[in-house]
Amino acid sequence: MIELAPSILSADFARLGEQVRAAGEGGGSVIHVDIMDGHFVPNLTIGPPVVKSLRKATELPLDCHLMIENPDEFIPAFADAGANWISVHQEACRHLDRTLHLIKSHDCLAGVVINPATPVDALAEVLEIVDYVLVMSVNPGFGAQRFIPSTLHKMRRLAEIRGQRGLHYRIEVDGGVALDTVADVVRAGAEILVAGNAVFGNGDPKKNAQVLLKAATEAAMQRV
Numbered sequence: 001m002i003e004l005a006p007s008i009l010s011a012d013f014a015r016l017g018e019q020v021r022a023a024g025e026g027g028g029s030v031i032h033v034d035i036m037d038g039h040f041v042p043n044l045t046i047g048p049p050v051v052k053s054l055r056k057a058t059e060l061p062l063d064c065h066l067m068i069e070n071p072d073e074f075i076p077a078f079a080d081a082g083a084n085w086i087s088v089h090q091e092a093c094r095h096l097d098r099t100l101h102l103i104k105s106h107d108c109l110a111g112v113v114i115n116p117a118t119p120v121d122a123l124a125e126v127l128e129i130v131d132y133v134l135v136m137s138v139n140p141g142f143g144a145q146r147f148i149p150s151t152l153h154k155m156r157r158l159a160e161i162r163g164q165r166g167l168h169y170r171i172e173v174d175g176g177v178a179l180d181t182v183a184d185v186v187r188a189g190a191e192i193l194v195a196g197n198a199v200f201g202n203g204d205p206k207k208n209a210q211v212l213l214k215a216a217t218e219a220a221m222q223r224v
């Protein structure tokens, strides 16, 4: 099943509750929350207090994408604040297996993320543990960047490995997903589509979400 995960990075932070509701009315079914620490990525965003407020503003699952160093130090705080899904970067984790189990111990779905320069092979030993794999299709840190097409083969490869090994993780894509790229990512096997600028950048988030989800669903029908 295809799901749209609107990323609040491009939303109006002064009207977050309202914007998240609009994106949900347009069919967004997971809210993607980008957490940046100014070290792992060259940008700063938000922490647990904002997640806690979002938790009151929506019943949709909160997908917290941690672009931070030492994620183990903060996972309990994000879980307590109301995160439902937590993903960590392979590149940021010295003890990835331990970190993924830490996420699960807080009753959250556990995801692992790979940057554009990181191969799928780097995840071979954790694919059995994770609930989802997030393929970055831009270098993390900012919204509204250009989609990197060479990441598509990683979505295909993850779908192939899942079949071969009889695993159940879902495949998420993040970065540059918009009307001109959505069919490609869906055909490559992505199932959870993060979109920031395409939903919140211009115009009405509800309408933008509807149009993007429709294009994604049509591409998924062509896939089968």
Ligand code: DX5
Pocket: 007, 008, 009, 010, 032, 034, 065, 138, 139, 140, 141, 142, 143, 144, 145, 174, 175, 176, 177, 194, 195, 196, 197, 198
């Ligand atoms: C980038 C973030 C993304 C970002 C995507 O580092 O992880 O979630 O919000 O934004 P768009 O959809 O605008 O590329």
Ligand code: ZN
Pocket: 007, 032, 033, 034, 065, 174, 194
């Ligand atoms: Zn993200």
